[in-house]
Structure formats: structure tokens, C-alpha cells
Amino acid sequence: MSNWAELTTGGRIKHLRGSDLTQQGLADAAGVSLALVQKAEQGRGELSVGSLLRLAHALRTDVAVILGQQAPRRGMRQDTRTALRRLADAVHDSALGDWDGLDDPSTIAELSAVHGRACSAYWRGEYGALSELVAKVLLEGSVQYGQATGRDREQLGSLLAGTYQFASSAAILLGQRDLALSALTSARRLATTSGDEVLVALVESTLSWIHLRSAKAARAVTVAERAALRIEPSFSSSPRPQLLAFGRLMTSAAVAASRKGDATAANDYLSQAHAAAARLGRDESLHGTHFGPTAATTEAVGIAVALGDHGRALRLASRTELPGSMPKLARNRYKLDVALAQCAAGLHDQAGDTLIEVGLDAPEWVRHQALPGVIGQRLAKVSTARVRTISELIGVPLIA
Structure with a gap:
């Protein structure tokens, strides 16, 4: 096969489809028309982001592979393969309890500091560094969690849940949905055990995002809305963490609804996100999740783009100033x-x-x-x- 990036998008779709799957079969699996698949493979017309997501899901690959930005697995860069392998080993070994290499255990405070550095690496998009930091917290923390009691166990549980969440988010960005879901399963279990309803809600926000990346917009909306209803705040008296989580979930639901083309639902969810952001009054971060007026405004631009209202998107962008802390x-x-x-x-x-x-x-x-x-x-x-x-x-x- 020639260099993957040198193929046309249609050529890559046809290659990924292979001889075992007909064009009609791909159309049925992706939930699109046969005409769309035929035009895509012939290079006629533009594929929307939504269509690309559906085709990628049906072909069991990532959109970046279809577009030639990433080669199929064996063509992935060595540093990315290394980071993914490290993430996968840490997620699975820690969940299974198969790791026993703890000679000089870190304290909870030290692991918390490593978690903070993992958060920073994730938001900088540095996956090699992230995988090393995530592995340290998951492997050391899981050993200690099994032996801890009381407050120490609660702290370790929250710390591990948040770290599994970062592993999940990185995995889905790198096109590894199964690993993302595996990590999030551990995150959800630990978050639920910790009794922290806000952490549980933020884990559900990540699940909604995974469904969205997997072209399951309807499920993404359902997950976000259901989690939001469980913590729906009273805007006059709710604690700030609850407002942050609710706003993040409403944003997730709005984005997913916009990908379905449901402008009414998207705008309804977005208005609730704006209300939560206004109540917060400033951008805040909790468990590695960021929300506030900036997030509500910038997500509104993306929602307008998804709904095809590009003029509105540009008008919103022209009035948006990005803080240095973003x-x-x-x-x-x-x-x-x-x-x-x-x-x-x-x-x-x-x-x-x-x-x-x-x-x-x-x-x-x-x-x-x-x-x-x-x-x-x-x-x-x-x-x-x-x-x-x-x-x-x-x-x-x-x-x-």
C-alpha cells in the first residue's frame, strides 16, 4: 500500500471497508445513505463532521485515520504507540491487581501532586508525559487503596478515579475507544464508592463525550442529561462544585444535541449551561474539569458551527476574549x-x-x-x- 497520507479520503474509506464489506453494508452500519458512501469513495462532495464520525465508527477506526492524519494502527508513530501501551498496561494492571512492584511507596500527598502534573500534561496535549504520570498514580495508588481504611481510602479512591478519567480521555483522543471505556469503568466504580456526587457526575460527562466521539450522539445526550438531573442545583443556594458539574453536563448535552442537528434542544441545554456559568461568575476547575463563563461562551461557538450557523459562530467569536488561564x-x-x-x-x-x-x-x-x-x-x-x-x-x- 502507498503512503497512507497520499491516498485520497475516498481511497482510505474504500481501503478500510475492504472486500468483506459492501458499500451498502457500510451505509447500513454507519446509518447513512448508500449515495453518501458512493460519493465519499469517489471523492465527490464534502463529508460533514457528523458523517465522518459515523463512517469512522462503522469502520472501527478514528476520523483522523480516514482523513490521513493518522495511519492505521501499525502506521502509528512510535511515541504514540509507546504512550498507549503504557496507558493500557497501567489501566489493566491496576484494575486487575496484577502489579507488585511497590518498594518505596509514595505518600497520598505525593501521589496527589503527581495527579496534578498529569492534569497539566493532559491539558497541554503531552501524551508521553501523561502516560508516565498516570501509570505512577494508578499502579502505586491501587496497591495502597487495597490496604487503606477510613479517610485515606476515600482520598485514594477519589485520586484514582480522577486519574482513570484522564487515562480514558487520552485514550479516546488517540482513537482507542475500548481502552477509554475500560478506564472509565474503573473511574465510575471508584467515584461511586467515594460518595462524591460531583466526581460521579464529571465521570458521566466523560462517558457522554466518549459516546459523542463514537458517533452515538443520542446516547451522549441521554447520559449527560440523566447525570445533570441527579445533581440539578438550586441556583440560589447550590455549592459551587455542584454548579460546575451541572454546567459541564449541560454543555455536553448541548454539544451532543447540536451534532444531532437538534437546534432547539441544543439551545435549551446551552441556556442552562450559561445560567450555571453566570452563577459561578468566574472560570473554575475541579477534578481536572474546567467550566465557567469562558467555557460556556466558547462551546456556544462550536455548537453554532455544528448547527451550520457560521455567521452566529463568527459573531460570538468576535466578542470572545480568551483568558490566559484557559x-x-x-x-x-x-x-x-x-x-x-x-x-x-x-x-x-x-x-x-x-x-x-x-x-x-x-x-x-x-x-x-x-x-x-x-x-x-x-x-x-x-x-x-x-x-x-x-x-x-x-x-x-x-x-x-
């Missing part, structure tokens, strides 16, 4: 939404500049995102030379 991944995910809206509005030079900003700011993370490929293909209709220049600058193949 996590790198959240900032760049927002910028990709802006670039997509700029493409749709014919602002191709601006879209290209925005894509370059993202690629230079988060080079490891951007390789595993679907939108750069979507944006690149749309920009290529105006200037393939510009897109190839952008590809070289950010180190991500955007077009064949």
Missing part, C-alpha cells in the same frame, strides 16, 4: 471551530492562519484531531499550495 487544549479546540466557521464564510486566509496557530501551539494534540483535515480539504479547493505549506509548518498531512 487550558491549551480547550483554547485550540475552540480555535478549530472558529477556523471551520471562517472556511464556511469564505475567510480562507484567516482560516489558514488560525489552523497554523493551533498546529504550532499544540503539535502533539493536533495530530489526533479530525477538524484540521476537514479544514485542510476545504482550503485546498481554494489553494492546494497554501494547504501544503500549512501541512509542512504544523507537521500534519492535510491533503493527499
Whole structure:
């Protein structure tokens, strides 16, 4: 097979489909029309992000593989394979209790500090460093958790739950859904045992996101809404952690509803997220989750893009100032939404500049995102030379 990135998107879909699956079979599995599959393989027309997600799920791969940003598993970069292997070993060995290499155990305070560094690595998109830190907390923490009692056990349980959650989030970003669900199963069990209803709600937020990444938007909405109802706050008296979790869940539901094309539900959920953000009054972070006025506003831009209201997305973006405290991944995910809206509005030079900003700011993370490929293909209709220049600058193949 030729270099994966050199194939067309249609060629990659056809190769992934193989001879055992007909075009009709792929259409049925993805829940799309036969005509869409035929046009996709022939390179006619543009695939929406939603269609790409459905095709990727049916082909048991990631959108980035379809777009040529990532090769199939055996073509994955060595550093990414190493990070994934480390994450998988830590998640499975700690859950099974098969690790006994604890000679000089870290204290709970020391493990908490490592967890904090893992949080920072995740939000910077540094998966190699993240996998090392996650492995330390999960392997050492799980051994101690089995022997701890009382307050120590509660603290370790919360710490482990949060760390499994980071492992899950990283795994789904790297296209490993089974590993993500395995890690989140452990996170949910420990969070429930800890009795921390906010932590439980935030774990459910991650589950909603996994379903969304797996093209199961309806399930993503259901999970987020159900979890939000369990902690629905009284806006006049609820504790701030509860407001944060509720706002994050309402945002998750809004994003998922927008991917279904349900503008009414998306806007209803988003209005509740804005209400929670207004009540908080400032951006806050809890258990590695960020929410507040900035998150509500930037997510509104992405929701407008998903609903096809690119003018509204750009108007919102023009009034949005990003604080320096905004996590790198959240900032760049927002910028990709802006670039997509700029493409749709014919602002191709601006879209290209925005894509370059993202690629230079988060080079490891951007390789595993679907939108750069979507944006690149749309920009290529105006200037393939510009897109190839952008590809070289950010180190991500955007077009064949």
C-alpha cells in the first residue's frame, strides 16, 4: 500500500471497508445513505463532521485515520504507540491487581501532586508525559487503596478515579475507544464508592463525550442529561462544585444535541449551561474539569458551527476574549471551530492562519484531531499550495 497520507479520503474509506464489506453494508452500519458512501469513495462532495464520525465508527477506526492524519494502527508513530501501551498496561494492571512492584511507596500527598502534573500534561496535549504520570498514580495508588481504611481510602479512591478519567480521555483522543471505556469503568466504580456526587457526575460527562466521539450522539445526550438531573442545583443556594458539574453536563448535552442537528434542544441545554456559568461568575476547575463563563461562551461557538450557523459562530467569536488561564487544549479546540466557521464564510486566509496557530501551539494534540483535515480539504479547493505549506509548518498531512 502507498503512503497512507497520499491516498485520497475516498481511497482510505474504500481501503478500510475492504472486500468483506459492501458499500451498502457500510451505509447500513454507519446509518447513512448508500449515495453518501458512493460519493465519499469517489471523492465527490464534502463529508460533514457528523458523517465522518459515523463512517469512522462503522469502520472501527478514528476520523483522523480516514482523513490521513493518522495511519492505521501499525502506521502509528512510535511515541504514540509507546504512550498507549503504557496507558493500557497501567489501566489493566491496576484494575486487575496484577502489579507488585511497590518498594518505596509514595505518600497520598505525593501521589496527589503527581495527579496534578498529569492534569497539566493532559491539558497541554503531552501524551508521553501523561502516560508516565498516570501509570505512577494508578499502579502505586491501587496497591495502597487495597490496604487503606477510613479517610485515606476515600482520598485514594477519589485520586484514582480522577486519574482513570484522564487515562480514558487520552485514550479516546488517540482513537482507542475500548481502552477509554475500560478506564472509565474503573473511574465510575471508584467515584461511586467515594460518595462524591460531583466526581460521579464529571465521570458521566466523560462517558457522554466518549459516546459523542463514537458517533452515538443520542446516547451522549441521554447520559449527560440523566447525570445533570441527579445533581440539578438550586441556583440560589447550590455549592459551587455542584454548579460546575451541572454546567459541564449541560454543555455536553448541548454539544451532543447540536451534532444531532437538534437546534432547539441544543439551545435549551446551552441556556442552562450559561445560567450555571453566570452563577459561578468566574472560570473554575475541579477534578481536572474546567467550566465557567469562558467555557460556556466558547462551546456556544462550536455548537453554532455544528448547527451550520457560521455567521452566529463568527459573531460570538468576535466578542470572545480568551483568558490566559484557559487550558491549551480547550483554547485550540475552540480555535478549530472558529477556523471551520471562517472556511464556511469564505475567510480562507484567516482560516489558514488560525489552523497554523493551533498546529504550532499544540503539535502533539493536533495530530489526533479530525477538524484540521476537514479544514485542510476545504482550503485546498481554494489553494492546494497554501494547504501544503500549512501541512509542512504544523507537521500534519492535510491533503493527499
